[in-house]
Amino acid sequence: MTPISHPIEDILELARWAPSGDNTQPWRFEVLDERHLIVHAFDTRDHCVYDLDGHPSQIGLGALLETLTIAASAHGMRAECTRDLESPEANPQYMVELIPDGQLLPDSLRTHVKGRSVQRRPMRTKPLTQPQKEALQSAVGDVYHVRWFDGRMQRYQFAKLMFDNGKLRLTLPEAYPVHRSIIEWKSRFSEDRVPDQALGLDAMTLQLMRWVMANWQRVNFFNTYLAGHLVPRVEMDLLPGLFCAAHFAILAPKPPETIDDYVAAGRAVQRFWLTATGLGLQLQPEMTPLIFSRYVREGRVFSRLPSAVESATALGARLSRLMKGLPVEQAVFLGRIGNGTTATSRSLRLPIDRLMSER
Numbered sequence: 346m347t348p349i350s351h352p353i354e355d356i357l358e359l360a361r362w363a364p365s366g367d368n369t370q371p372w373r374f375e376v377l378d379e380r381h382l383i384v385h386a387f388d389t390r391d392h393c394v395y396d397l398d399g400h401p402s403q404i405g406l407g408a409l410l411e412t413l414t415i416a417a418s419a420h421g422m423r424a425e426c427t428r429d430l431e432s433p434e435a436n437p438q439y440m441v442e443l444i445p446d447g448q449l450l451p452d453s454l455r456t457h458v459k460g461r462s463v464q465r466r467p468m469r470t471k472p473l474t475q476p477q478k479e480a481l482q483s484a485v486g487d488v489y490h491v492r493w494f495d496g497r498m499q500r501y502q503f504a505k506l507m508f509d510n511g512k513l514r515l516t517l518p519e520a521y522p523v524h525r526s527i528i529e530w531k532s533r534f535s536e537d538r539v540p541d542q543a544l545g546l547d548a549m550t551l552q553l554m555r556w557v558m559a560n561w562q563r564v565n566f567f568n569t570y571l572a573g574h575l576v577p578r579v580e581m582d583l584l585p586g587l588f589c590a591a592h593f594a595i596l597a598p599k600p601p602e603t604i605d606d607y608v609a610a611g612r613a614v615q616r617f618w619l620t621a622t623g624l625g626l627q628l629q630p631e632m633t634p635l636i637f638s639r640y641v642r643e644g645r646v647f648s649r650l651p652s653a654v655e656s657a658t659a660l661g662a663r664l665s666r667l668m669k670g671l672p673v674e675q676a677v678f679l680g681r682i683g684n685g686t687t688a689t690s691r692s693l694r695l696p697i698d699r700l701m702s703e704r
């Protein structure tokens with residue numbers, strides 16, 4: 346006999362497809378009964394230089410809660426998610442109650458949850474249409490504002506910014522262990538990391554990078570004497586930055602400060618990304634310039650290399666100029682978007698039983 350599947354199982358099955366930085370999936374589920382569960386979240390700030398104050402993880406958590414809410418709507422239920430204020434910020438817990446609601450219509454974004462994925466390769470430069478831009482703006486609601494950086498010159502400026510930002514990332518000693526641990530080599534799909542084939546590199550560069558990244562001495566030698574970061578940056582930053590319809594920033598009404606601000610932003614980001622998928626558009630987040638510029642703004646040292654801090658300072662100033670006076674500190678998400686084919690290599694997710702909390 347086939348076991349009866351309860352809505353809560355279906356809901357979690359779909360919710361787990363939410364995106365998270367480096368596919369860390371920083372959440373575990375504890376099902377209490379058919380209507381209640383606890384999301385045990387965590388962040389990676391203690392070992393990941395990009396997870397500044399856990400904010401990127403919190404954006405991912407927002408995406409998870411939004412996806413869960415979307416998934417619940419397909420079963421005629423509202424999902425009420427409440428943060429346990431006693432839980433530590435680095436390990437927040439959310440009580441989720443599923444409430445049947447006869448008035449609720451299934452959210453149309455649910456059909457795009459599994460198809461949404463990062464595209465790190467070049468896209469088409471065909472501009473977004475006005476209706477597409479309007480649909481994406483309305484996806485994030487009235488509270489957030491989407492700003493577009495399109496046209497040849499702005500795409501070039503952002504591509505160049507990403508290219509220079511790429512040098513900082515690839516030469517940063519503190520980022521090396523992160524890159525090493527999140528790439529699954531020789532893979533097209535990965536359940537708990539990013540498969541190397543999804544990085545946007547050609548096969549030969551990938552092979553060389555795999556060899557070089559085996560230890561920091563090799564990375565440092567290649568970077569210092571052979572400009573080893575050059576080809577990867579052309580393929581991962583410059584070309585994708587040029588070949589897209591637009592770069593974009595999602596701005597909050599005020600600089601986000603609390604975990605609740607970041608979780609709320611993550612919800613909006615997921616609605617934006619799912620709407621883009623529904624419109625047949627591809628997307629790639631470009632979050633690291635925002636993260637480095639925050640380190641600099643707050644005077645926080647993220648590297649033992651003084652030159653890295655100097656580069657981040659210069660990049661932060663350039664990002665501000667490119668954003669034409671818009672407040673960078675209000676930007677919760679930066680990315681590029683465009684028409685193109687769906688990625689043929691992508692991150693998958695941990696199976697649901699591995700996402701179940703043992704608590």
Ligand SMILES: Cc1cc2nc3c(=O)[nH]c(=O)nc-3n(C[C@H](O)[C@H](O)[C@H](O)COP(=O)(O)O)c2cc1C
Nearest residue numbers: 364365366367368401404462463630631632633692
């Ligand atoms: C908060 C956040 C930040 C991210 N930052 C980047 C980024 O800077 N560059 C990038 O290529 N992908 C970035 N990603 C995409 C994740 O790596 C991706 O969502 C994850 O590996 C799962 O893959 P999928 O979205 O294809 O399912 C980010 C995702 C989130 C949620």
